[in-house]
Amino acid sequence: MLPVIELAVLAIMVAAPIALNSRPELITLITNIAILSLLAISFDLCWGFSGIMSFGQGLFFGVPGYAIALVGRDLGVSQIWLTLPLALISGLLLAFIVALFLLLGRRPTPIFVALGTLTGSYAAERLVSGWQYVGAGNGLSAIKLLQMGSYEFVEGPAFYSLACVTLLAVYLGARALVRSQLGLVLAGIRQNEERLDYLGYRVQVFKVLVFSIAGMISGLAGALYGYHQGFIGPGNMGPGLSTEAVIYCLLGGSGTLIGPVIGTAVVEILTYELADIDTIRQFWPVFLGLLLLGIILFQPGGILGMAVSTRERIGSYGSRHKRVERRG
Amino acid sequence: MAVLEVIGLTKMFGQLRALDGIDLTVRAGTFHGLIGPNGSGKSTLLKTIAGAHAPTIGTICFDGKDITAALPFARARAGLGLTFQITSIFPELSTYDNVLLALQSRESLPSLLGSRTRRTFNREVMAALDRFRLADRADDLAGELSHGQQQWLEITLALTSRPKLLLLDEPTGGMSPEERRVTGELLRPIRSHCTLVIVEHDIDFIKNLCDHLTVLDQGRVLDEGSVEQIEHSIRVQEVYTSRV
Numbered sequence: 001m002l003p004v005i006e007l008a009v010l011a012i013m014v015a016a017p018i019a020l021n022s023r024p025e026l027i028t029l030i031t032n033i034a035i036l037s038l039l040a041i042s043f044d045l046c047w048g049f050s051g052i053m054s055f056g057q058g059l060f061f062g063v064p065g066y067a068i069a070l071v072g073r074d075l076g077v078s079q080i081w082l083t084l085p086l087a088l089i090s091g092l093l094l095a096f097i098v099a100l101f102l103l104l105g106r107r108p109t110p111i112f113v114a115l116g117t118l119t120g121s122y123a124a125e126r127l128v129s130g131w132q133y134v135g136a137g138n139g140l141s142a143i144k145l146l147q148m149g150s151y152e153f154v155e156g157p158a159f160y161s162l163a164c165v166t167l168l169a170v171y172l173g174a175r176a177l178v179r180s181q182l183g184l185v186l187a188g189i190r191q192n193e194e195r196l197d198y199l200g201y202r203v204q205v206f207k208v209l210v211f212s213i214a215g216m217i218s219g220l221a222g223a224l225y226g227y228h229q230g231f232i233g234p235g236n237m238g239p240g241l242s243t244e245a246v247i248y249c250l251l252g253g254s255g256t257l258i259g260p261v262i263g264t265a266v267v268e269i270l271t272y273e274l275a276d277i278d279t280i281r282q283f284w285p286v287f288l289g290l291l292l293l294g295i296i297l298f299q300p301g302g303i304l305g306m307a308v309s310t311r312e313r314i315g316s317y318g319s320r321h322k323r324v325e326r327r328g
Numbered sequence: 329m330a331v332l333e334v335i336g337l338t339k340m341f342g343q344l345r346a347l348d349g350i351d352l353t354v355r356a357g358t359f360h361g362l363i364g365p366n367g368s369g370k371s372t373l374l375k376t377i378a379g380a381h382a383p384t385i386g387t388i389c390f391d392g393k394d395i396t397a398a399l400p401f402a403r404a405r406a407g408l409g410l411t412f413q414i415t416s417i418f419p420e421l422s423t424y425d426n427v428l429l430a431l432q433s434r435e436s437l438p439s440l441l442g443s444r445t446r447r448t449f450n451r452e453v454m455a456a457l458d459r460f461r462l463a464d465r466a467d468d469l470a471g472e473l474s475h476g477q478q479q480w481l482e483i484t485l486a487l488t489s490r491p492k493l494l495l496l497d498e499p500t501g502g503m504s505p506e507e508r509r510v511t512g513e514l515l516r517p518i519r520s521h522c523t524l525v526i527v528e529h530d531i532d533f534i535k536n537l538c539d540h541l542t543v544l545d546q547g548r549v550l551d552e553g554s555v556e557q558i559e560h561s562i563r564v565q566e567v568y569t570s571r572v
Contacts (some may be wrong), residue, residue, distance in 0.1 A: 152567040181432055182440040184421075188429050198378060199489050200404035208438070278561055305425045310468065314420050318428040318453065 001308050004321030006258050013164050016156050022256015025159055031228055033268045034163035038221035039171055040248035040260030041240075042214040047246075047253030049178050050210045051190035053110045057118025057218045057245040058099065059124050062237020064090040064219035065226040066134055072144035081149045084223055092212050099208040099215075107193065118239055139233025146227040159228055166224065167261075170217055174257055184209060184317040189215070190255075238283075243300045247288055253304030255313055262303055330389075331356040331493050331523045332377070337386035337433055339369075339376055339547075346372045348547040350386070352516065354493070354540075357508040357526040359515075361538035363558075365567065368544040370527040371413055374495045379403045391492060405434070409491030411528075413498045415478045417485065419471030423462055424469050427453045430488040450486075460484045460514055467526075476507035479513065487518060494518070496526040500533055512537050535559075543567075 001098065013034070020026040039061055046052040064087035071077045071086065102108060102116040129137050145152040146162075153159045154166045184207050188196045196203050202271055226232040244267070252263025267288070280287070299305060304313075334352040338345065347369045351420060354360045362370045375381050377388055379400035395403055404410075418426050426570045431449050432440065457463040460480040465473055470481055473523045479499055486494055499515075500508040510535060515524065534541065535555050542552040543564050551561045558564055 034439070057538065058479045075396070091474070170544055177441070180441055180443045181428075181446055184425060184429050184432070185440060187421060187425075188418055192416060193422055195412075195485075196429075196433075197400040198404050198410045199430050199485065201402050205437075310420070316422050317425045318450065 002205065002256065002258065002304075002312055005262075005304070005307065006230060009258055009261060010168075013124045013167075013261065017160050017218050021157075024156060025035035027156055028228075029268065029272050031155070031160040031163050032225075033265050034160065034167045035221050035228060036244075036248065036268065037167055037264045038224070039218055039245045040252070041174055041257060042221070043245040044257055044260045045059055045174060045178070045210055045217070048249060048256065048260075049183065049190065050186045050207060051110070051193070052103070052207055053143045054117045054214070055114050055239065055242050055246065056119075056121040056209070057120040057214070058237045058239065058242035059098070059117070060091045060095050060218035061225070061241060061245075062124065062128075062232065063094050063222070064088075064232075065222035065232035065236055066128065066140065068223045069140040069143045069226050069232050070134070073140065078144040078227075080146055080149050080153075083146065084220065087223030088216050089219075091222065092216035095215020095218070096208065096212040099211040103207045103211060104204050105144040106193055108218060121237065125234045135233070137234060139231060139236075140226075140232045143226050143230050143232065146284045150325070152260040153227065154189045155228060161216075163224055163228070170220070171261075173279045174203045174217070178257065179283065179315065179317070180218065181317065182206075188252040220305050232301040243292075244288070247295075249302075250292065250300075251302055253302030253313070255307070256302075256304050256308065258306040259302050266303070266327035329356050329452070330354065331391055332378075332388075332525070333388045333522035334373075334377065334388040335371070337376060337388065338356070338384045339372055339381055340384045347376065347383075347386075350544075350547070350549055352549070353543055354523060354525055355525050356492075358540050359519060359538040360528065360529045361534040361541045362525060362544060363529075363534060363541060369547040370544055372547075373499050373544065374410070374497050374525065374527055378408060378495055379484035380410075400554070404489065404491075407490070407492035409489060409494040409522075411479075411482045411486045411494075413501060415475070415482050417470045417481050419469065419479055421470055423457065423470050423473065423481060424453060424466040426488055427456050427484055427488055430485040431456070442529065447543060455486050456488050459517075461510070461525050471548050476503045476511075479503060479507075482513070483511075485513070490563055491522060493523045493525065496524065496528055498526075498529065500528060500530055508533055 015187050016030050017027060021104060025317055038058055044052060046054040065089045068083045077239060098120055102113050128134050129304055134140060143156060153162055193203055248263040248267055249260040251266060253259025295302060330353045332354040334350055337347050337350040340537060350373060363509060364370055376383050379398060390406060390408055428449055431452055432445060435445055445489040454463060457466055462477060462481060473481060483499060500511050515537060541555055541558045543550040543558060544566050550567060551558060551564050
């Protein structure tokens with residue numbers, strides 16, 4: 001069932017800009033969905049596949065977003081070949097440093113990691129809110145357009161295409177990772193970390209690795225978001241965004257990769273559709289909080305949990321090959 | 329030649345002295361049983377040897393090297409295998425993937441990322457499952473196996489990582505008599521390449537399997553020797569008859 005859903009989502013992504021050609025505001029919406037899906041996938045790699053509860057993905061999203069805004073403003077650089085690698089590396093390094101503090105202990109509890117990442121995200125938000133060099137509470141606006149040579153990625157179908165190609169590349173990369181033998185180790189960490197220790201795995205190394213990769217993906221999302229919106233602010237790295245990443249993933253179905261993409265689309269479309277109703281807009285964060293609570297209590301498998309069995313979600317890492325060899 | 333030497337091992341949990349100056353020598357190629365009444369420190373000793381608990385005082389030497397301060401993964405890599413009293417497998421993975429996970433534990437990151445050994449390990453995984461009568465359940469989730477089969481899977485995981493010394497903590501706990509008999513049969517052939525230290529309450533099982541016994545009581549070594557010697561030990565009989 002999962003491959004069918006993946007293909008359906010891909011088909012919708014390809015058809016959407018054609019169907020919505022006359023409505024530029026909706027092209028903006030689906031571009032945002034594609035970008036925020038990257039953030040949701042990064043959380044899924046941490047929690048859904050490796051059991052690392054990160055409430056700080058916003059931090060790894062926001063800092064690279066600020067980085068590309070600053071190199072654009074101060075150095076005049078916005079070439080895709082320079083700025084997107086900068087975002088990837090800054091997200092990777094920042095996540096790596098945070099992971100060294102939070103994950104390298106003998107066996108840090110999930111609560112310790114969750115609170116540590118949440119605190120990091122909150123501290124960063126407060127820091128930039130009061131730092132004039134990065135625009136303080138106003139953030140950095142009028143970010144230079146992303147360029148490839150002399151071509152500029154303006155908001156619209158061109159930027160949507162870039163976001164989709166990036167999402168597809170990241171998705172395929174993450175899919176290959178979680179289905180590899182390394183993915184089997186991650187599944188082992190999620191299910192029984194202690195047992196892996198006694199099998200000879202240096203579990204912390206794997207956790208730091210996947211956390212850093214997730215940070216790198218968040219960084220890429222933050223950079224694309226900054227270029228697309230032309231703005232990056234304190235709210236793009238705080239607990240609010242970090243929690244949204246959790247909601248995207250859990251609503252869609254964690255541990256599936258495609259679930260977070262669906263969850264992002266559902267939340268963002270609802271936000272867009274309901275934004276005009278004042279009462280709802282005012283209480284939207286409360287609604288999202290209740291939604292998260294409802295998912296955890298009543299539908300832990302998320303939307304995809306209704307269509308995909310646990311067995312299929314977990315998948316298999318070696319049995320398929322065994323059957324092939326037996327038949328041979 | 330001793331594969332394991334424990335010297336003056338003491339483990340305190342707060343004011344509780346769980347192990348009190350334990351000396352233990354396990355010779356290579358032997359099956360060594362640890363017995364004793366409940367709370368005598370058998371499982372604590374096993375877990376301390378495996379690295380789950382840091383000793384308060386004392387030294388643990390494995391294969392000629394001091395491993396007292398080594399982390400569990402390093403002990404496992406040095407050749408120390410452990411099975412837990414309460415079955416500790418990966419219930420949401422297939423039985424096959426459980427064994428593959430154990431088998432690939434020495435692979436490098438690039439090798440794991442590139443899935444370079446997935447096919448080459450297939451034969452070893454199936455052989456390991458065959459050995460413990462689990463081949464027919466290869467595709468089933470490990471959590472769906474019977475309790476006895478889960479215990480066999482746990483032993484398979486520990487053996488798959490090719491340990492020089494295997495520490496088994498009550499492997500037949502909760503098994504039927506037939507499953508216990510089969511477990512004994514399955515363990516005997518590993519003597520050729522692996523030394524065994526086994527904690528077990530089933531004295532008949534231990535007698536049939538082990539060639540050397542150490543009896544613990546209140547965190548101390550009460551007696552040790554061959555099965556016959558322990559059977560005739562007055563001190564052991566006193567402890568067992570006075571507590572039962």
